Each structure stands twice: as structure tokens, then as C-alpha cells.
Amino acid sequence: MKKSITYIKRFISLAIFISVLFGCLWYLNTVLIPKRADGITTMQNLYAQEENTIDVLLLGSSRNGMNFDVSVLWDEFGMSGYSLWGSVQPFWNSYFSLKEALKTQTPSVVVLDTFASTLRMEHSDYSRQVTNVSGMKFSLNKLEAICVSAHFDRWDDLLLGTPLYHQRYSSLTENDFSHFPWTEGLINDKGTSYRYGTGEIDVVDVSEITELGEITEKEKSYLIKIIELCKEKDIPLVLTATPTGRRVDDQPYYNSVAKIAEEYGVDFINFNLMDEEIGFVADDYWTDNDHLNTNGSRKISRYLGEYIDSKYDIADHRGDAAYESWDVFSSQIRENYLKMITAPDDLLAEIERYNMEAVVIKNTDGDTGVSESVSAGLENLGIDTLRFNDCKQGVWYLKSTDGKYTAEEIQIVGNTAKYVCCSGTGDVVFNGDSVSCSFPCEISENNKNDVTVLIFNPDMPHKSNVVAMENINSNVIRHIK
Amino acid sequence: MEILDFVFLAVFLPALFVGYCIFQKWVKVQNLLILLGSLAFYASYGFDNVAFLLFSILITYFGGMIGSGLSKNHRKAGKAVHIISLLLNFGMLFVFKYAGFIGDNINSILGKFEQNINFPELLLPIGLSFFVFQSSTYILDLMQNKTVVEKNIIDFALFVSFFPTIISGPIQRSTVLLPQIKVKREIRYTNFQKAVYLFLWGAFMKFIIADRIALFTNEVFGNSDGYRGLVLILSAVAYSVQIYADFAGYSYMATGCATLFGFNIRENFRQPYLATSIADFWRRWHISLTSWFRDYLYIPLGGNRKGNFRKYLNVLIVFLVSGLWHGAEWSFVIWGAIHAIYQIAGSLTLKKRQKLCSVLKIDRNTTAYRMWQRLCVFVMTTFAWVFFRAGSLGTAIKYIAGMFTGWKPWTITDGTLFNVGIEPIEWNILFISVLVLVIVSVYRERGKTCDDFVKINTVFRYAICLVLIIVIVVFGIYGAEYSDSAFIYAGF
Incomplete structure (x- = not known):
């Protein structure tokens, strides 16, 4: 009897110890895992999505995740998209990501980027192996993905995860401690990443290239597996090749993809053959050879939205409470993009694009004018630029009604101008070289010779951006808040 | 594997x-x-x-x-x-x-x-x-x-x-393991517990201390021409700790594995840097090899039974062979020879040193004196380890020459050490972990063993285990980038 009690005690204490140990290790792993948006968080945040809410599931490499803007699908078509991408993602990783996604989602359309057809490797480089499998929960899919993705001697590291990234202990940030399954807000991330800026790309016509590139057996087999899986699940599949600066090298492989698509009766959109149709007449839609900037991604996203809308019957979910997270996502995209902008005319165009309310404050010691492009932007927002350029100090409240902007010049009484915006009343107080504002956020800035713009994101009025166009003619933007 | x-x-x-x-x-x-x-x-x-x-x-x-x-x-x-x-x-x-x-x-x-x-x-x-x-x-x-x-x-x-x-x-030994x-x-459950503790302690010594120090020593010994003075001295000191933590760490893990299966493996290290003489050091360092040489070489050669000259000659032979056992390089032979000279010189000067102590009225039984002896042993073994680590005799000589040139005390405080393969946070972790090693060594020196540890409060023991595992998992130097880091003694 005494012996049995001893055994029970030992068993219980060991069980408690092992439970606490595994709990601690799980917590540490969650903290230490790199919160990389190019593969890891896209998979982690997929698990946070409500079941069966994703209409359009985008898979593939950054040519998908950074070139298609899911917010455009939502804002303009009411489609709930999710970009489940990973850096230089081979088809085998797309396949296992799709299988994992199908556990909780039944998308109406799957959009697969076919950049992987151009890759010629048995395994990805090591960092890409990590980004493409580490976000997956422990599952048979993850085990299979690891076995296919890496050489045998890397399997244990990829499975455990911690050996790969435990050395991040010296570079952890607040973000690392706020990315648990129960963390609020993960649902609002829909995977899209994007870049601001313009790179010079050699855009050439590749319609004459008809040769077929040889897709590796491994890539081809997994592409076919994806096609067959979608057919089995009765999910339409759209293959895509987004516009690239490497199109001369890539086109033969895309020709082979087109052949496979035809063979299996799958749609294939090769944007590299559609410059005129899309309107890519200049090279200012790219940031680099592989990635589009926001202008470019919005263009092809709109095309994709129209394509899906015309071919498949997908309900418009805008206004549906179950899809609220796409509204938040869309607002966040706008918010984040505003923070990236560095050119004043891009800023004014973005305000106009989303019909955002704004307050423009000019504070100069003389009647200094702004550049022609900024002038044009201000005019589009309803500001009388003659008056704007002639005055030393002024405050304009900009508002869009039915797509048309009006600018109301606020009278400055003493040194204060009071304005009424979508969610309250604010003051602008001129104190010589500086300006202070009391709403929506309290700022006090030395902005002599600056134009300060308060931008109200209609979905998040209390999180407004404050941007200063520094030295009125220099075309430099300073993000204040 | x-x-x-x-x-x-x-x-x-x-x-x-x-x-x-x-x-x-x-x-x-x-x-x-x-x-x-x-x-x-x-x-x-x-x-x-x-x-x-x-x-x-x-x-x-x-x-x-x-x-x-x-x-x-x-x-x-x-x-x-x-x-x-x-x-x-x-x-x-x-x-x-x-x-x-x-x-x-x-x-x-x-x-x-x-x-x-x-x-x-x-x-x-x-x-x-x-x-x-x-x-x-x-x-x-x-x-x-x-x-x-x-x-x-x-x-x-x-x-x-x-x-x-x-x-x-x-x-x-066949007399120990075969029976x-x-x-x-x-x-036994206690064997299982002991196995876990021994293994974890060994892994702590290897992953947290030895491999972390290796980041520093590999850089300095690998590019010793580029460093001078204090950096070389610190690296030599660090290597003394590294080789101990590396080899003793492996021995603890091996002992843990054997204990799991009910085998009793003899202790291989007994706090060697707490030795008060070089002879004492060799009774504590790599005990299984030292005792092998003692029983199968030194004693058959005559040991100390055939007069002082033969005794010293036997010591010299044993250490030269020991050096060669560690590696087929002249630097290992010199390393062995240095230890033989330490032993012979120690024996020859013993009486004079004792006399000097009595003339200076130094009490040899005080803690301070023992600390002084330990410091001397550590300095002497550290000097010898330079030959062991340097890879070749020429490199070792250059390294030692470099230790005495370009003396810049400010390298300790001006951030120089943070640019020698190891970052500030790693130094902090290293400092704390070496402190833990010292505390455990003192605990063991007082006669406490793994058996005593098994007897302490269960919650406390489990908490220590938990902390050790987490520390090893998070702060250990392992993983993909460190797969080439092998045990120093596996090369022999």
C-alpha cells in the first residue's frame, strides 16, 4: 500500500513537472519565433481567422503577398481575401499551406502565384525553409512540409523551432510578447504586405517568347497536387504570374505553366502579357524587379477582383458583422500606407482616394507658395491655391461629399482657429513659429514655413495621422504622429 | 548522432x-x-x-x-x-x-x-x-x-x-565496468532522477559555458596575430574554463546516460581548478585517463620506488605520452612536458617552499593560503593550455609572446571585448553561469554529491531542473549555426 502511494506521488509530481515544462517551452517558443510577415505570421494569423470566412485565398511567394492588395478586393468588391504567402515559397509549401488552410476555411477561389515554376532547387535556402514552415501548428501537414522542404539533418530543428531562433533572446521586442493565439487583433491581419516607392524596371514585351521552360519535377508535381486538391474540394483555382522585371527569364516557365493550366482546365492570368490591358504603360508601378508598389498592386488587385467577380458568384460581405475584421484590416492598410508616404503629392492623392477628412494648416512668415504638383493636389481637395499661396497663415477643413471635395477656410480669431470634424471639435493655435492642435491629438510643433496636415481616418478618428510638409517647397514629408 | x-x-x-x-x-x-x-x-x-x-x-x-x-x-x-x-x-x-x-x-x-x-x-x-x-x-x-x-x-x-x-x-576499467x-x-527511480540531473548539469556546462566561451576563444586563438596583451591573457583564461566545462560537461552527460541504465561510472573530474598543487590538479582532472597512465605506465615503469631520478624520469615519460595521447602535434608534447616540469619542480622545491613559509611565518592551513595555491595552479595550467589550444608550437610561442606586449588595461573597459566574437549580453550570461559553476564546485568540494541533491525538497529540485532546462533551451549555444561545434575531447 505504502509502495503504491509512493508510485502515485511520483507519477503525479512527474506529470505536473512535465506539464509545467511543456507549458514553459511552448510559451518560450511563441515568444522567440520571429514575427516575420513573409511567411510566419501569415500562417499564424490564418489560425486566428473565423472559420469559413475567407472568400479568396491567395497562395505563393511575395509576388503574390506583396503584389496583390487584399484590401482592394474588400474595399471595391466586398470579397474577403487572405494572403497566405511565404518568401520565395515553392509549390510544396503552398500545397501544405493550402491543406492547412482548408482545415478551417472553404474559400470560393484559390489564387496561386506561379513564381515557384521558375525555381530550380531541391530545397529552399535555409531561412526560407524556416519562414515557410515555422508558422504552422504542429500537425501532419507540418511534418510532411518539413520532410519535403529540408534535408534530413534539418528536420529536427525545423520541427522543434526553438533551436533555429532561440538566439533571438537578445533582440526581443514588445511585439514578441504580444503575439499569442489569444492576442486580440491577430484576426485583423489578412497577410498583405506592400512597399512604397518607385524603382526603375526594364519593362519589355515578352509576347514573342514562346519557348517552354522546364519546370523541375518536384515543383511540377506539387503544382499538379494543388490543382488536384482544388478540384477534389471543388474550389476554383486561378494561377497568376504578377508583373515582373525579370519577365524575359521567367516567361518560358510561365509558358509551361500556361500549358499545364490548359491541360488541367485551370485559369491562368499572366500579367506580364497584359501591360496595356492593365495600364502598366510606365515603369513607375514597381519598387524592384519582383515587387509592385502600391499603385501597381492596386491596379492588378482591381483587375483580379473584377476577374473573380465576373466569373464566380461571391457575395459582397461589406457591412456584415462577421466580416468586420476586413474593415479594420482595410483601415489599417490605409493607416500604414499613410505612414510610409514620403512625397506630398502622394499624400494628397491618398487623402482624395479614400475620401478622408483632413485639416491643412499653413504657417509661414511670408506669402510662400507650394510646388506645382502639391498645388494640383490641394486643388483636387478643393483648396483655392491662389488664396493658399498668398496667405501667411491659414487653416482649411477638407471634406468629401459624394466623391467631391470641398475646402472650408477656417477663420483665425486672435491666434486660434476652431474647426468641426467628423468626430469632434478641434483648435489650432498659432504661437509664432509653432502651431499647436488640441484635437484629434495634442501636438505642438515648430512648423515655421511648414504645411501641417491632420488626416482623419474615418474608421479610426482618434488615431489620425499628422503629417508636416516641411519647408513648403522642399517636397519632404515629416511624419509627426 | x-x-x-x-x-x-x-x-x-x-x-x-x-x-x-x-x-x-x-x-x-x-x-x-x-x-x-x-x-x-x-x-x-x-x-x-x-x-x-x-x-x-x-x-x-x-x-x-x-x-x-x-x-x-x-x-x-x-x-x-x-x-x-x-x-x-x-x-x-x-x-x-x-x-x-x-x-x-x-x-x-x-x-x-x-x-x-x-x-x-x-x-x-x-x-x-x-x-x-x-x-x-x-x-x-x-x-x-x-x-x-x-x-x-x-x-x-x-x-x-x-x-x-x-x-x-x-x-x-575492465575491473569496474565488466562486473x-x-x-x-x-x-530505480532515483537512478532516473540522478541521470536527469547529471545530464542537465553537463548540458549546462557544455551549452551555456563552454560553447559561449568558444565564441570568444575561437576568435582570439584563430586570429592571435591581431590581438595583444590583455585580450590574449583573457582568452587563455577563458580557454581554461572552456576546456573544463566542455570535457567535464560531456563526462557528466555520459555518466547521466550510464546511470539511467543502472551503471555506475567513476567520476572523471573533481573540481580541478580547486586543486592546491599541480599533482593535486592531476588527481582531479580527467581522472580516468590519469589513473590509466598511473596504473599502466607510471607504476610499471617503477613509479617512485626506484629513487628520485627514476621517479622524475617516469613522471616526464608519463606526461610526454599523455601529451601525445591528446594529439599528434609538438604543441601537445610541450604541453605534457610543461606539466612534467611543474610536477618535478614542485617536488624538488617542496622543502624550500615549506621553509620559506615558516621563515615568513605563513600559516599553510589558512583559507587565504589555499586560495593563493589555487590561483598559482590556475595560472600555471592556463599557461600550459595555450600550447594545448594553439594548434602548433609556433602559434603557441607567438601567442605567449603577444600576451606580454601591447599591454592595454583599458581594453577591459573601452568595449574592445565586445568586438571579439562575443556581445555584451553574452558576457553577462557567461559571468552569471560561471558564477553558478563556481558555487556548484564549492558545494561539491564540500563533499556533496548528486545523491545528496536527490534528497533535497522535491519542489526545489524540480524548480532547479525546470530553470536549467529553460536556461539551456533559450541561452544555450546550439542550433543550426552551431552544428559544427563538437566536443573538444571527441577529437582525441
Whole structure:
């Protein structure tokens, strides 16, 4: 009897110890895992999505995740998209990501980027192996993905995860401690990443290239597996090749993809053959050879939205409470993009694009004018630029009604101008070289010779951006808040 | 598959242990199981290596059988067979470990006459020095009638190839391990606990201390021409800690593995840097090898029984051989010679030092004096380790010369040390972990052992285990980038 009690005690204490140990290790792993948006968080945040809410599931490499803007699908078509991408993602990783996604989602359309057809490797480089499998929960899919993705001697590291990234202990940030399954807000991330800026790309016509590139057996087999899986699940599949600066090298492989698509009766959109149709007449839609900037991604996203809308019957979910997270996502995209902008005319165009309310404050010691492009932007927002350029100090409240902007010049009484915006009343107080504002956020800035713009994101009025166009003619933007 | 690999810890060891538990009542099956596991473990380092291991097992087993069989009626013939068996074992070690070294030296002499001989480059099978020494103890013990002939080839093969000790020791005696193989070993919960504690402590020493220091010492020793003064001195000091943490860490892990299966492996390190003399240091450092040399070389050579000159000569021989055992390089020979000189000089000056103490009225029984002795031992061994680590005699001499030039005390405070392969946070972790090592060493020096640790409060023990595991998992130097970091002593 005494012996049995001893055994029970030992068993219980060991069980408690092992439970606490595994709990601690799980917590540490969650903290230490790199919160990389190019593969890891896209998979982690997929698990946070409500079941069966994703209409359009985008898979593939950054040519998908950074070139298609899911917010455009939502804002303009009411489609709930999710970009489940990973850096230089081979088809085998797309396949296992799709299988994992199908556990909780039944998308109406799957959009697969076919950049992987151009890759010629048995395994990805090591960092890409990590980004493409580490976000997956422990599952048979993850085990299979690891076995296919890496050489045998890397399997244990990829499975455990911690050996790969435990050395991040010296570079952890607040973000690392706020990315648990129960963390609020993960649902609002829909995977899209994007870049601001313009790179010079050699855009050439590749319609004459008809040769077929040889897709590796491994890539081809997994592409076919994806096609067959979608057919089995009765999910339409759209293959895509987004516009690239490497199109001369890539086109033969895309020709082979087109052949496979035809063979299996799958749609294939090769944007590299559609410059005129899309309107890519200049090279200012790219940031680099592989990635589009926001202008470019919005263009092809709109095309994709129209394509899906015309071919498949997908309900418009805008206004549906179950899809609220796409509204938040869309607002966040706008918010984040505003923070990236560095050119004043891009800023004014973005305000106009989303019909955002704004307050423009000019504070100069003389009647200094702004550049022609900024002038044009201000005019589009309803500001009388003659008056704007002639005055030393002024405050304009900009508002869009039915797509048309009006600018109301606020009278400055003493040194204060009071304005009424979508969610309250604010003051602008001129104190010589500086300006202070009391709403929506309290700022006090030395902005002599600056134009300060308060931008109200209609979905998040209390999180407004404050941007200063520094030295009125220099075309430099300073993000204040 | 290393002793710290995921496959070893998560698959090999648990599977072997479960099988071992299932056949608890059949010790022969257990032995066969561990033998197969040991061969598989060794084969994971390269299948070709197994041939050398089997060769050593077979020649020693049959050498022992035939030799002892003959000894009953033909003593000399029996002895000759034993010696042949030893020669074949040591011959294999000699060919694979020292042929290249000898060839290089011959060529360096021939080079002066513009001659050259192409000696084949042979790859040293991993753990060869360890299993050759282990199997030879059996023959030597047979010759000294300390043990009896082992007729069961499975038990004998297990003795030679026992997986926890085959790669880096500790070298086991036939008189100690073979009897344990023959008897039924009980599976005890306390053994399981001890195994976990020993393994974790070993992993802490290896992953947290040794491999972290290696970031610093590899940089400095690898580019010693680029450093001067204090940085070289600090690196030498750090290497002293590194080699201890590395080798003792492995020994603890090996002991932990053996304990799990009910085997009692002898202690291989006993706080060597708390030694108060060089002789004391060698009673605490790599005890299994030192005692091997003592019992099978020093004493047969006459030990200290044939006068002082022979005693000193024997000490010199033992340490030169010990140096060569560690590596086929002149720097290892010099390292051995330095330790021999320390021992001889220590013995020669003992009386004068004692007299000096009494003249200066220094009480030799005070803690302060012992601390002074320990400091002296640490400085002396650190100096010798430079030869051990440098890789070649020339590099070692340059390194030592560099220690005394370019003396810049401000390198400690001006951030120089943060740019020598190791970042500030790593220094902090290192400082804390070495402090823990010192505390544990003092605890053990006071006679406390793993058995005492098992007896303390369960919650406290489990908490320590939990912290150790988490510290090792998070702060350990391991993973993809560090896969090349092997145990220092596996090279021997």
C-alpha cells in the first residue's frame, strides 16, 4: 500500500513537472519565433481567422503577398481575401499551406502565384525553409512540409523551432510578447504586405517568347497536387504570374505553366502579357524587379477582383458583422500606407482616394507658395491655391461629399482657429513659429514655413495621422504622429 | 548522432530505455540491446568507423581468451598473445593517429635535403584513443591477474563499445565496468532522477559555458596575430574554463546516460581548478585517463620506488605520452612536458617552499593560503593550455609572446571585448553561469554529491531542473549555426 502511494506521488509530481515544462517551452517558443510577415505570421494569423470566412485565398511567394492588395478586393468588391504567402515559397509549401488552410476555411477561389515554376532547387535556402514552415501548428501537414522542404539533418530543428531562433533572446521586442493565439487583433491581419516607392524596371514585351521552360519535377508535381486538391474540394483555382522585371527569364516557365493550366482546365492570368490591358504603360508601378508598389498592386488587385467577380458568384460581405475584421484590416492598410508616404503629392492623392477628412494648416512668415504638383493636389481637395499661396497663415477643413471635395477656410480669431470634424471639435493655435492642435491629438510643433496636415481616418478618428510638409517647397514629408 | 542531438535525446535514448525496461528480467537481452544501441550510436558517426571498433573488440576478446588459455600451461606464450593483442590495438592507434605526424616530421627533415616522401593521409576514427585504451585495460588487467577472462563476447563487446563512453570517455576499467555488465541492474527511480540531473548539469556546462566561451576563444586563438596583451591573457583564461566545462560537461552527460541504465561510472573530474598543487590538479582532472597512465605506465615503469631520478624520469615519460595521447602535434608534447616540469619542480622545491613559509611565518592551513595555491595552479595550467589550444608550437610561442606586449588595461573597459566574437549580453550570461559553476564546485568540494541533491525538497529540485532546462533551451549555444561545434575531447 505504502509502495503504491509512493508510485502515485511520483507519477503525479512527474506529470505536473512535465506539464509545467511543456507549458514553459511552448510559451518560450511563441515568444522567440520571429514575427516575420513573409511567411510566419501569415500562417499564424490564418489560425486566428473565423472559420469559413475567407472568400479568396491567395497562395505563393511575395509576388503574390506583396503584389496583390487584399484590401482592394474588400474595399471595391466586398470579397474577403487572405494572403497566405511565404518568401520565395515553392509549390510544396503552398500545397501544405493550402491543406492547412482548408482545415478551417472553404474559400470560393484559390489564387496561386506561379513564381515557384521558375525555381530550380531541391530545397529552399535555409531561412526560407524556416519562414515557410515555422508558422504552422504542429500537425501532419507540418511534418510532411518539413520532410519535403529540408534535408534530413534539418528536420529536427525545423520541427522543434526553438533551436533555429532561440538566439533571438537578445533582440526581443514588445511585439514578441504580444503575439499569442489569444492576442486580440491577430484576426485583423489578412497577410498583405506592400512597399512604397518607385524603382526603375526594364519593362519589355515578352509576347514573342514562346519557348517552354522546364519546370523541375518536384515543383511540377506539387503544382499538379494543388490543382488536384482544388478540384477534389471543388474550389476554383486561378494561377497568376504578377508583373515582373525579370519577365524575359521567367516567361518560358510561365509558358509551361500556361500549358499545364490548359491541360488541367485551370485559369491562368499572366500579367506580364497584359501591360496595356492593365495600364502598366510606365515603369513607375514597381519598387524592384519582383515587387509592385502600391499603385501597381492596386491596379492588378482591381483587375483580379473584377476577374473573380465576373466569373464566380461571391457575395459582397461589406457591412456584415462577421466580416468586420476586413474593415479594420482595410483601415489599417490605409493607416500604414499613410505612414510610409514620403512625397506630398502622394499624400494628397491618398487623402482624395479614400475620401478622408483632413485639416491643412499653413504657417509661414511670408506669402510662400507650394510646388506645382502639391498645388494640383490641394486643388483636387478643393483648396483655392491662389488664396493658399498668398496667405501667411491659414487653416482649411477638407471634406468629401459624394466623391467631391470641398475646402472650408477656417477663420483665425486672435491666434486660434476652431474647426468641426467628423468626430469632434478641434483648435489650432498659432504661437509664432509653432502651431499647436488640441484635437484629434495634442501636438505642438515648430512648423515655421511648414504645411501641417491632420488626416482623419474615418474608421479610426482618434488615431489620425499628422503629417508636416516641411519647408513648403522642399517636397519632404515629416511624419509627426 | 551526438549525445545532444534531438534524435539521440528524443528517439534513441528513450527507445533504448523502454526496451531495457521491458527486458528487465533478462540481463543478457538487456546487454545485447545496449550493445546493438552502442554500435548503432557509433555507426552514426560514420559506418566505416565500426570496422575499427570491431577489430579492437575481436583482437582483444580473442587475445584475452587465447592468451589466458595458454597461460595455464605456457605462461610465456600466453603473455606473448596478450602482448600481440595490445600491440595490434596500440598499433592501430599509432598508425591512424601518429603516422601523419611522424611522416610530417620526416618530411621536414628530408625537406632540408630537398627530398619528400608521400605518406598516405589517414582519417582518425572518432573515439579511437578512448576505446583502444578501454579495451587495453582488459588485457593489462588480465596480465596483472586483476580480472578474469570474459567468455561472453556480447558482454565484452558491450564493455568496449558502451555508448555513453565510447566517443569521449570516461575510460572505463575492465575491473569496474565488466562486473556491472554481468550482474542484474535494477531500474530505480532515483537512478532516473540522478541521470536527469547529471545530464542537465553537463548540458549546462557544455551549452551555456563552454560553447559561449568558444565564441570568444575561437576568435582570439584563430586570429592571435591581431590581438595583444590583455585580450590574449583573457582568452587563455577563458580557454581554461572552456576546456573544463566542455570535457567535464560531456563526462557528466555520459555518466547521466550510464546511470539511467543502472551503471555506475567513476567520476572523471573533481573540481580541478580547486586543486592546491599541480599533482593535486592531476588527481582531479580527467581522472580516468590519469589513473590509466598511473596504473599502466607510471607504476610499471617503477613509479617512485626506484629513487628520485627514476621517479622524475617516469613522471616526464608519463606526461610526454599523455601529451601525445591528446594529439599528434609538438604543441601537445610541450604541453605534457610543461606539466612534467611543474610536477618535478614542485617536488624538488617542496622543502624550500615549506621553509620559506615558516621563515615568513605563513600559516599553510589558512583559507587565504589555499586560495593563493589555487590561483598559482590556475595560472600555471592556463599557461600550459595555450600550447594545448594553439594548434602548433609556433602559434603557441607567438601567442605567449603577444600576451606580454601591447599591454592595454583599458581594453577591459573601452568595449574592445565586445568586438571579439562575443556581445555584451553574452558576457553577462557567461559571468552569471560561471558564477553558478563556481558555487556548484564549492558545494561539491564540500563533499556533496548528486545523491545528496536527490534528497533535497522535491519542489526545489524540480524548480532547479525546470530553470536549467529553460536556461539551456533559450541561452544555450546550439542550433543550426552551431552544428559544427563538437566536443573538444571527441577529437582525441
